[in-house]
Amino acid sequence: MADEHAIARYRYWYRKLLSFYSRPYRERFAESIEQTFNDLCRERAEAGEGLFGFVLWVFVETSAAIIRENVGFIMMQKNIIRIALGTMEWYFTVLRKYAVIAGRARRKEYWMFVLISAVVVLVLGIVNGLMGADVPALPLYYTLAVVLPGLAVTVRRLHDTDRSGWWLLILLVPIVGAIVFLVFMATPGGEMANRFGASPKAVGGEWLGGTPAI
Secondary structure (H helix, E strand, C coil), rough: CCCHHHHHHHHHHHCCCCCCCCCCHHHHHHHHHHHHHHHHHHHHHHCCCCCCHHHHHHHHHHHHHHHHHHHHHHCCHHHHHHHHHHHHHHHHHHHHCCCCCCCCHHHHHHHHHHHHHHHHHHHHHEEEEECCCCCCCCHHHHHHHHHHHHHHHHHHHHHHHHCCHHHHHHCCCCCCCHHHHHHHHHHCCCCCHHHHHECCCCCCCCCCCCCCCC
16 A cells, blocks of 8 residues: 555656656657556566665656757757856855845845745755655755845845845734835845945945945
8 A cells, every 4th residue: 555655656756757858759758658657666566676766766867868858959048048057146146145144135136046946945845755755854954054045135135225134024014014025125226335335236246344234
């Protein structure tokens, strides 16, 4: 019974993985590939062999095949690659300033970090589900790891709108606080320097010294 439950769970996530194939390939081969995967899992279960190592290997091999299948399209879309690299650079910028609250952060820096973090949590949640863990340990570990840079970039984003980091406390106000906070995060910063430093849209855009304001 436990094996049946595990096989059903693995097949569900494998179907999700196959959805990343291009549509023509998926429509032509995905169903048969999924059925083969299911049959192999059942054979191993009936033979008393472990499933997790086999499933992990299949997922890795399938992921590599999906990348190979789509790499031609990806290489032709150079703009997509440049956008992706640029997006990741915003993410790593936040991580490099791990606990820096001084200075300002433009909207793109904040929202790219939020977007990529959400994707990472989603992917880790899928891996967590694949492992059959009852507690979402992987998403939790990642969330704890980025708490400080997340708070820091939020404070810098508030600085960019010429607001103190203490405005974070508005989130304690139910519903209205969250709405006002989102408005703050979506508000463009000024082009000129303010009390928190130079505009991040200017050359460098970094904090130039002095006691950092919160």
